Structures are given as C-alpha cells and as structure tokens.
Amino acid sequence: MVGLAIQDLSVRYGRTEIISGISADIPSGGGLTAVIGPNAAGKSSFFKRIAGLAKGNGKVISVDGKQGGKGIAYMPQDSTCNAVLSVYESVLMAAKQGSGWQVEDRELAEIDRLLTSLKIAPWAFKNLGELSGGQRQLVAIAQALIRKPEILLMDEPTSALDLYRQIEVLTFMAGLAKTNGMLVMIALHDLNHALRYCEHTLVIADGRLVASGRSEDVITSDLLRDIYRVEARIERCSQDRPLVIVDSALN
Incomplete structure (x- = not known):
C-alpha cells in the first residue's frame, strides 16, 4: 500500500508564492483523503505540485521511495x-x-x-x-x-454532478481506495461529504496547511469559524454520523 510523505512543499508563480512550506504524511489503503479549504486557498496548486506539474521547493516521496510524479x-x-x-x-x-x-x-x-x-x-x-x-x-x-495509478489526485471531481452521482462516485472511490490500497486525495467543498466519505482530511488556507488528521477531529466549529468565517455546529444524526450545520456567516 502506497503512502505519501510531503516535505516542505512550495509553489511559486513568478514572484508570487501560492503554496508555502506544506509538510504532511498521507495514509493509504484506509479510505479517501479530503483536501478542503476556501476558494483560492491553493488546493489546485498543491495537487499540481504533488503531480510534478508545478515547480517549487520541497519533496514528494511515496513509501516505496519514488519521487516526483511517478505513479x-x-x-x-x-x-x-x-x-x-x-x-x-x-x-x-x-x-x-x-x-x-x-x-x-x-x-x-x-x-x-x-x-x-x-x-x-x-x-x-x-x-x-x-x-x-x-x-x-x-x-x-x-x-x-x-x-x-498508485496515487490519484482528484480536484473537485463531483462539482458538476447531481446529488445522486456525487454519492455514487464518492462511494465507489472510497471502496476502491480500501480494496486496492490506492491513495486517493479529493479536493471537496462539501464538508459533509468529507466527513461521510473521507477518513483523513487536510485543510489548506492562504497556501498553508492549517490542520491534518482524522476528518472528525479536523472539521470542527472552531475551524469553520476561523477558516470559513461561518458560525456552525457539528452534530450527530440519527445514524450517529457527524453533520455540519451552518447557522450564519460572520461579518
């Protein structure tokens, strides 16, 4: 099963630094990893850097020692x-x-x-x-x-899908990740989908990694207030699953 070690990753376009000093260990084989954060946080640039499609400092190393965009x-x-x-x-x-x-x-x-x-x-x-x-x-x-691929980076793969297809695709990908031991990272805006389908979550804001860990530990009311500027609660439904309930946007 392939895992991924990201060490001090950065992306710069001209004089502008888009991603700065991101380090994280990404697990594989246990399900999906969500990458969340506000618009223009740097999620797409982060994926491109991992795939070797954007230049910058730092290293991307899989557990079998491969570097760059291999696999x-x-x-x-x-x-x-x-x-x-x-x-x-x-x-x-x-x-x-x-x-x-x-x-x-x-x-x-x-x-x-x-x-x-x-x-x-x-x-x-x-x-x-x-x-x-x-x-x-x-x-x-x-x-x-x-x-x-051993590692699949999916940048908002459900953005154009209706609700039925979103659920179908996320269920399919979660099963594939667990069955095949594939490392699948998915950029998502729907935080309830991240909680439901993704075992692990990375949070990127202003080009920096601000949180990483189990999805239920990472997606909290404090994070939603600080990063998304909303007042929200995490409550459990009748099936004991966590749900984000947004009460208001903060000024």
Whole structure:
C-alpha cells in the first residue's frame, strides 16, 4: 500500500508564492483523503505540485521511495475535451498513454469493466462533445482510473454532478481506495461529504496547511469559524454520523 510523505512543499508563480512550506504524511489503503479549504486557498496548486506539474521547493516521496510524479494521476477541475473522440476512444487513449499503440483484448475488457462500474457504458460510443459537463466529469474519472495509478489526485471531481452521482462516485472511490490500497486525495467543498466519505482530511488556507488528521477531529466549529468565517455546529444524526450545520456567516 502506497503512502505519501510531503516535505516542505512550495509553489511559486513568478514572484508570487501560492503554496508555502506544506509538510504532511498521507495514509493509504484506509479510505479517501479530503483536501478542503476556501476558494483560492491553493488546493489546485498543491495537487499540481504533488503531480510534478508545478515547480517549487520541497519533496514528494511515496513509501516505496519514488519521487516526483511517478505513479501519480491528476484529474483537474476542468478536463480538456476532444469532441471528435467517443467516450470509449478517449478512455482507450488514456490507457495507452506513454506506451505503444498495440491494443490487447485484455485492455479492452478492462475498459468495458470500468465503464460498467461507473455506469457510463451506455455512453461508450457517444462523442465527448455530446455530453453534459457532469457526464464529461465521469469520463475524466474513467480516464484517470484506467491508468491504474498508485496515487490519484482528484480536484473537485463531483462539482458538476447531481446529488445522486456525487454519492455514487464518492462511494465507489472510497471502496476502491480500501480494496486496492490506492491513495486517493479529493479536493471537496462539501464538508459533509468529507466527513461521510473521507477518513483523513487536510485543510489548506492562504497556501498553508492549517490542520491534518482524522476528518472528525479536523472539521470542527472552531475551524469553520476561523477558516470559513461561518458560525456552525457539528452534530450527530440519527445514524450517529457527524453533520455540519451552518447557522450564519460572520461579518
């Protein structure tokens, strides 16, 4: 099972430092890790730096000693869309990225299983340009997973999905992380989703890591007041699950 050690990570664009001195140990195999924080906190830059797509100081080391972007797949908020390709073709191209173009029956069977698991097989031969934003988001998840990464970084993968699909995708990814021992980090804005589906949570604000640990320990009324500027309570529902209840925004 792959874990991740992040040591003094920074990202700078020109003279502006976006991420500064983030260090954290990310567990794997126990479920999802949420990355939360206000808009423009630096979550996307943090993911890009881990994936080797942004430059900066610090180190990203997996427990097997690999550094940089090896074995890491990054799913950005806005996936590029080649409207000429069908869904199936786009996933096949993702599977063959960095390898030869000879296609084996085994690879086609893997694509079939993945599209079925994500319940997008009916769209297999639709062009990407025909799909809604939410549908393209699900295809982007398939493109990331078909590469069989050890570490998967998902930047707001549910932002364009309806509530049913959000629950479906988060349940699927949580199961995949536990079953396959994959390290999956997901940037989320819905804090109740972080509490429900993510075992571990990192909080980034103003480009710095302000909290890290078990989701229930990290997402507190004090954190919501200090970081999100809202007055809120964490209460337990009838199934004894924690819920964020926001009372008001602070001036």
